[in-house]
Amino acid sequence: MTETKEAQDVVLRLSGITKRFGALTANDAISFELARGEVVALLGENGAGKTTLMNILFGHYTADEGTVDVFGQPLPPGLPGAALAAGVGMVHQHFTLAGNMTVLENILLGTRSLWTPGLGRAAARRRVQQLSHDFGLAVHPDARVATLSVGERQRVEILKALYREARILILDEPTAVLTPQESDALFETLRKAVAQGLSVIFISHKLHEVMAVSSRVLVLRHGKLVGEVATAETDRHQLAELMVGAEITPPAPAEARPGATLLRLDKVSTPARGNRTGLRSVDLELKAGQILGLAGVSGNGQGALADLLSGLETPSAGTMELAGAEIPRWSPREALAARIGRIPEDRHRTGTIADFTLTENAVLESYAEAPVAKAGWMDWSAARRAAEEIIETYDVRCPGPETRIRLLSGGNMQKLILGRVLGAQPRIILANQPVRGLDIGAVTYVQQRLIAARDAGAAVLLISEDLDEVLTLSDVVRVICEGRLSPEFPRGSKTPAELGQWMAGQGFDDAA
């Protein structure tokens, strides 16, 4: 009797899933089971194979080996439609929504045969409203998706799965784009779903979330399933070690000794550009030997501030002073001349040129100066030496300096950028999302380098959407919301929840 009951309770079984991309084995003979009404966390660093595994389960990819069974029936490979029909719903990390259509239209997409004459909006709207109510997913069915916030879009994604009567819900890094409050609301929704008998696979690399929502944790490393533990019987430390495969020590910066103000913004505004928020009368001081962490939900003016410091944007109002002197002109060249080191947000698009070699990328900011340029000509052997030095000092894993940079992993690419920036001994460092998408080893490395630069007297502006990262590294924290900056909060003076309220816009003086 117990045996049949157990068999019924297994809703999903993956057996021996293997997936290779060229020489890389993204998933290596992975097997696990999911029971009815449980939340399993899939934990692993970036590149560990979590998303690949879920894409196989959902039919985006076809596995090279192995089978998937849903409710005891084998799932035909490579067909998202079959996965949906079998009751598997997936909330992708990069939302799969059409921005020019309404919430309801996005939910309805693909739910009816393409040759049906009508959409049946009225009945569908009622059902969506019912589901919104039942699961605490407030969103207006007739709103255009393009006008929604990131949190709302995620609710639409979950509604899409629920509308299709998903019994197994896969969430791929769902909290990466949410404020702490929005994350809590998501966890509440998940609890309601589980209470109704749904099973959830929750992909994350954030340990505290995994501890908070899951009942069981599967740890992936380099494509292999390296651990399976009950959440109640483990702790964050053990999970982190499983995930990385080695002991890790998070950076613990010593007390900062702030020095002179190197950069001062006085009531600076910048224009909004397209969908990008501008700055609204911002005061900011960056001091030597101090890391200022800027927390906030993405799209609240971080881009404008980063562009301003990079020289890509000029103030439309207010003054900007570098080392006490107002700047006469402002451009990326001036920013470099002022020794502002720039670690851009998007290392693929603005940080590097994908089809250039490591050598070429290493000298992108110094190509016009000695020793790389001599009398107007490139000295490629000098450029190559510069690249080799970065590769050596910053432990960039690559076949050699003549490799095209697109072939490097994100972590190694970031190390090259870091080497390029820090090698120029900047006085001010703009680090915009410096560790996004990196694995823990690379994260720790980049963060330690930033702390070392601070200790050597640089002023660091750290922009991050990861509140944990801001709190770990920053000597002072400020919050950005709709182009405005909060006051400075010294290290340890605010809890994550309090900062989350600032991130949601509470506490700002509206007159400002």
Add this chain to the structure above:
Amino acid sequence: MTEIVDILISASFWAAVLRIASPLIFATLGELICERAGVLNLGIEGIMVFGAFAGWMAVYAGLGLWPGVLVALLAGMAFGALHALLTVPFGLSQHVVGLGITMLATSSAYYAYRLALPEVTSPPRIAPFQPLHIPVLSDIPWLGQALFSQTALTWAAFGCAALVALVLYRTPLGLAVRAAGENPQAVEAQGLSVAAIRMGAVIVGSGLMAVGGAFLTMSAFSSFFFEMVNGRGWICIALVVFGAWKPGKALLGALLFAGFDALQIRLQQTPMGQVVPYQVFLMIPYVLSILALILMSRRAEVPAALMTPFNRGER
């Protein structure tokens, strides 16, 4: 100025506007369907040429008018299938493929014409579509001549615009087409085939373009000659932008362009035409279209995935 007023109050002017707009409406709708699904179809000019030839040739060879339209439609769909094959599953550059299709279709039409009629100096004529007499409506003074004395193919163009709008906004199929041009991942994640939707849209859209071309030989004129499409395909691409990828607005754009065109033809015959070189009049619709395009397309929402190939299972 009085000349312009005279032109505008003449019934024949308005009849001409509807007639000139008809091929543009077909082809613009065809391009709009392709682009809404995420594929830019620069084959439009050549497909129109081939449609003009194929429909006319079919009738000349003895088929009826409507079967001739069907032949043009199918010929356009065949070129559309080639375009779709190269751009969707193979993911080739839509610019290169489109221009290639235009060259291929144009020269195929000319080649076939020479093969079929090696000896003729002036192209033979067919009996084209005749204006439909609609009881009561066609007999209204002025209005009857201005609006209700068109051929069946013109009525079909307007019907087509309504049908495309209906399908795009009111059916699951239209939803899928719009989503494929906006975010193909959304289509894939909802269990539909992006490739099938895009290929279908390109094939159907190309068929409409060919019907637009066939209008020229089978309704507007009665024979086929080289250069008769004369850039109308390129105008239709601009009209899609002008119409902000919406069928209703695109229809208005086609009417507006046709209005300018009908106006300039008539202005050439006024005393002004004696003084101003005729090339200036020929420019008018294009210049005004560019101005209108600048004004209208500022806030137009381009389908986000236009010209972005989609490959399943790629990382």
